[in-house]
Amino acid sequence: MSAETPEHDQQMPLVSHLTELRTRLLRCVAATFLIFAGLFYFAQKIYTFVSAPLRAYLPENATMIATDVASPFIAPFKLTMVVALFLAMPVILHQVWGFIAPGLYKHEKRIAMPLLVSSIVLFYAGMAFAYFLVFPLIFHFFASVTPEGVSMMTDINSYLDFVLTLFFAFGVAFEIPVATVLLIWIGVVDVVYLRKIRPYVVIGCFVVGMVLTPPDIFSQTLLAVPMWLLFEIGLFFGGMIRKRGEHPDDDPVSPDDGDQPPATQP
Template sequence: MTGNEESFISHLVELRSRLMKAALAVLIVFACLMPWAGAIYDWLAWPMMQALPQGSKMIATGVITPFLIPVKVTMLVAFIIALPWVLYQVWAFVAPGLYAHEKKLIAPLVISSSALFMAGVAFCYFFVFGVIFHFINNFAPQSISVAPDIDSYFGFVMTMFIAFGLTFEVPVVVIVLVRMGLVSVQKLKQVRPYVIVGAFVVAAIVTPPDVMSQLMLAIPLCLLYEVGLILAPIFARATRAPAESEETL
């Protein structure tokens, strides 16, 4: 066996070890949370329940849905709680092969991207859902009894969480594009009008068809794009390789 083959196998063994540690952490947290799976789903459903008429409840149309959906929600929460450990395993796997200036690039991006994604999810849960659900339920005719299915609600919530979580990643995307030299800050400023139009198009596709919810996705996207334009040059200077720094002197 050649040295390259031995190195490749050792990397595979290391990767498997890191993945198993990450998965084990998620499973341990999941097992600890399972006794409270119902309460966790109630917490996820709280924004909708606040918007429904007094005494209303959601419905479950599937045979195993009352069990399956709370389990899915609990697994999601377990992954979020274990995310710092999962990210540490990723970092521990890739860090030995990075140069010092590359470590300066990766570590802040991993931390900031995780924090921004969670900020997007929190913004959606605590602010956007209240506006959307109240609008939908107030718009419903009096002849309709509003009783959302928990499976549909879970799918809608996950779609919104992903949409807002990814929206809050815009500064990271801008910083990476500039740092890798794929596009300049000046060019990104020139395409700003197209980004604004694209933000409203994405908001119109992802969110319910009301102006308020679309604005609550499009406006943060535009503002975060501007934040990325401000931070990208600063981050690029802070993570230059020694050779790059000498060239700029």
């Protein structure tokens, strides 16, 4: 077995790979559907919870509105489906891990598993950050700049599209440490280069904060600073790993002894 062969590598026909992929995809769909079935009864309460940051800043006697006939049903239904997908992420990542793990070295598994777990934790953290800190600032700003004589009464579908976009944007933004470690691990960049371009990264964080938040310096900083700190965390952990292919465990292995070095030739 060559040094480029992953641990426990076995030849499998394409049909077997496709069959396994189908099985794992079906498991992901089943997990999402089961969670959705359990949450559907609470769909209205889930929407009420998600819309609370906006309703807190609506003018007195103002409410959210539904401009489409089916909106009172469709909006909570859609939100519940998205929530079910988010909650099923651990199961989905487990299936992804089970599919790719046989092709990894033993030391790569020690790196990949924490990355998978941390990616979903960081995504949840980004969503929580948006809901509890960013949304109140955004909706307070929007309410404060409403022209006189205009009543702020937001459509429930429009609100849902808006918050889902921000949930996804902040969730992805909080993946910066994972992305940084991955880029270093696969050799696209190195720690020295990332430290060199740190000033440009900081500027980029503030630009992203300016795009995703209202045009006030406080909310912009509230997003930019965490993004920069997350980049520094990824840089710190990225400096503790070696690039893929430079690890001493990239030696021939056997199914019985794991990552043992090759025997010395006589």
